[in-house]
Amino acid sequence: MSRAFALLRRRLLGSIPVLLLVVVGTFLMLEAAPGDAVDAYLATSGGGDAALIAALREAWGLDRSLLARLAAYLWSLAHLDLGWSVTFSRPVLEIILERLPTTLLLMGSATALSFGLGAALGIVAGARPGSAADRLLSAGSLALYAVPGFWLGLVLLVLFSVELRWLPSGGIESIASGLSGFARAADVARHLVLPVTALGLIYMALYLRVMRAGMAEAWRMEFALAARARGIPRRRIVLRHIARNALLPLVTMLGLQSAQMLGGSVVIETVFSVPGLGRLAGEAVSSRDTPLLIGIILMSAVLVIVVNLAVDWLYGLLDPRVLAPGPA
Amino acid sequence: MSGLRRLLGAPGGLLGVALLAAFLLAALLAPLAFPGDPQAIAGPPLLRPFADAAWPLGTDRLGRDVAAELAHGARTSLAVGLVAAAAALALGSLVGTLSGFAGGVLDEMLMRITEAFQTVPGFLLALAFVSSVGPSLAVLSAAIALAAWTGPARLARAEVLSIRARDYVAAARVAGMHPVEIALREVLPNALPPVLALASVIVAQAILAEAALSFLGLGDPNRVTWGGMIAEGRTVLRSAPFLSIVPGLALVAAVLGVHLTGEAAVEAQAARRSLA
């Protein structure tokens, strides 16, 4: 455990140049956007006169120069302070931590679904390349991969929530329900079904295809041919050798996709009114809340780094030849 | 010729080429089949498909011809997909080749930048970029390319690293070729094919990303886009579902066509290689 923490710390420290690039880049981009946080606020608050607007800009520190603000922000970051969100008038860290569990739950479940189901179906498809099951799954996954996520979300919503009324149409739990313990967990689970399905199915198609391709390749390798020549039962070859081999690129994929899924969740969280980080990021952009947006991006970067660490660890477990953690 | 036959013979190849051809034809012929501004208000609003021969696919909320919008939308999707993919591939290959070829500090720097881009959720980056610069076709393409160039960059670098060690590069070096010339003449052409194989995936992703951005209200209002049509149609999703289903299906068909063709092309190439 302590080794893992040391590794995590080393990785995080090693990522500082990368993170610094991300921070400065995001800062400059959002600052270049037309309109600032005061403009965004005025659009929703019914306006005000010139003196009031000037006072707001001063109070929110927007009257200072770009460089002064960037320096102040970096200075507070150096003290591990993610800064202050002017749109929420609260510390950025507090806002992010409030939304983080929802996002972790949504993305964790969607990843589990897409990875698990993708790998399982990939094994079915890859067990006999060219078989009817393979063709069906390959075609189906390709079609699924062509479906826009927001569109799938809308269709699922209309079907299962509005027409059939089996599942709630949005949110993360029944509002102000007073539920606790198991009942609350069940309630949250019910709310998660649709967004997790919408987000997970698209990525599931990706995993399925990678798994299947990996297996098709593995069949052509010497060890597979040798195993077949030795008369080992097909089922055993598939599970012990072929699938295990094909799982490696799948795990690599998992690391790569973790950042992309947060992007995908912006749309899904909007469609299903899920109060997660993706939607928050969208709000941060539209309200020109630079510290909040950078905070979210930094948090997602840390998540990505942690996921990749886990991936390396998994890699080592699956493939004993890899001793040291692979390239980041 | 045999390449095409192999392409069509691969599983799904025929379907893919057919879908892609339909997509391309719609995009190319749109100005001929539906001259004038596809956003012009042409008829009564919310006409259902197949109800009136003048508007075979019906009309939208303002009375614009859905068939015309669909055809012109294919142009936009195709343009965004191709431009974004070309930009992503060009930028990615350039960075990857440079990085792999130069090595040392430059390699380290470029890879750090690539990593930085990979750590940031691509769609979020595109969203922030479009919000900052303002939506137009060029900005959308640039935003999508910005989120998609890292894959090609890493692949190109890996290819360059493996090619660099090969004999003919060493020979060129001995022959006194300038390093830049070696990079452009010897390494890049050989590193490119595997990177280009990514093209179909990137085109497909770009089309989907454009649709998602339009869905969030960040599309170019002067162009018809399928994503924009879905976004507009979703407010009447229950009353006039065809308005979002029709462009949705077009989107799925086009992306599927690109995927299938790309896949069949890769398989056909693999088959040729194994024959050779």
Place this chain on the structure above:
Amino acid sequence: MKRQIISRRGVLLASGALVASGALLRIARAQAPRAGGRLTVAADSEPRNLNPAIVASNGVFFVASKVVEPLAEASFDGPDGLAPRLATAWKGSEDGLSVTFALRQGVKWHDGKPFTAADVAFSALKVWKPLQNLGRVVFKDLEAVDTPDDHTAIFRFARPTPFQLIRNALPALTSVVPEHVFGSGDIAENPANNKPVGTGPFRFAEHRPGEFYRLEKNPDYWEKGQPYLDEIVYRVMPDRSAAAGALEAGEIELAAFSMVPLADLARLAKVPGLKVVPEGYEALTYQLVVEINHRRKELADRKVRQAIAHAIDKDFVVKTIFLGYATPATGPVPKSSKEFYTADVPATAFDVDKANQLLDEAGYPRGGDGTRFRLKLLPAPYFNETRQFGDYLKQALAKIGIDAELVNNDAAAHQKAVYTDHAFDLAVGPPVFRGDPAISTTILVESGIPDGVPFSNQGGYANPELDALIAKAAGTLDPAARVELYRQFQRLVAEDLPLINVVDWGFITVASDKVMNVADNPRWAVSNWADTWLAT
């Protein structure tokens, strides 16, 4: 209760404002109100500052008006269109230098402290006048508030201020906040800005960002027996198409402010158990306006502006974009303002030939490609309808040879482009008519407004005659004379077209049949809902 409903219906029917709808009949037939229950409603935004005394906007009022009350509320049948809230009577002096309010007795703040005239004085002088977006204009000459006793507040003005204006401003501008909560420290940073404390029928219970607001019944409310509801929960639904689904699924009981897209209403009206209520927004009229940048030499020409006005088919806009839930506008004051509106203004009818002729006369012939000149058109992103009208206007302009390029900005970028940078030729905006032209309508055409002030004349238009008229009306005390000046104002604007008023619209509420007393005042969505109840 019942008498009031019937009389209101009588008023509405008599004025011909609407045909009797199923909703009204159901309300009229309703029996005694039932106490209890939770009302769940859709909310599309979470305002940064929830203090209605500082931010007088409908987004804030939608939640906060149930907690913090104004001196008086708009009413269908009350004198001057008002119903008493924290003030029970009001009277302006002849010289326009003072207004006396008699305040309600026995009212307690939600924390148990008594409500007194000192709170009103504090709110007026320390909050409305210096901090509130609209109050800074209306109360600019407020000098002092005398409190001879705990239940009387006398507003003293440095310069004559029309009592009519103050009266019209009461519902939106006079939310009273407690002095003992806001009295110390920086008011703008007070935590009570986001956990409001008021005297209203509901107390602020909790806010879960991104999820919901919860208000709970105030058992000590001054109106005995009210409120009927135990709880109001606002479910945050940022996606506008989500509300319809949630209503149909029975997850929410009410969606106000047209959160359900207009195009979906015809279908929803047929869903059993749901009602579509277009009333209750009579005092919340939004105006669809084409803002014009007079710095462009073409647009500085009145003939060109007239041509653009002639090119717009208002009936099409009403029918197709607003699906009938709007009224064609004749000028800068909407028809719903019975006090100020006049139909006697120069009209600009839909006439494409006339428009083309005017443009020829103005010296802008069509070029080889049929285009006279090009424009940048910026529709405000706040409503589906403003964007759709932008799409329509582009097409309408194409018919008269003006090639408009649409620019799609988000709220912040739009704000900056139009009101600070003036980087537009035409813009589509949705200003609000707030009961009196002096509150937020005249600044749309008045000159001399500094850059950066949103929802004001940033088009560089300057008309000394109009400015003089606006200044004169602002200081005119006699209501009839003041109204006459604003009628002249309407004529002048309709004639010179500093901007083009296209249609005026109110919003639509969709609610479960169980929700009773919906839309029983002209600002219903942003009123206190004390008499709203849930049938079983």
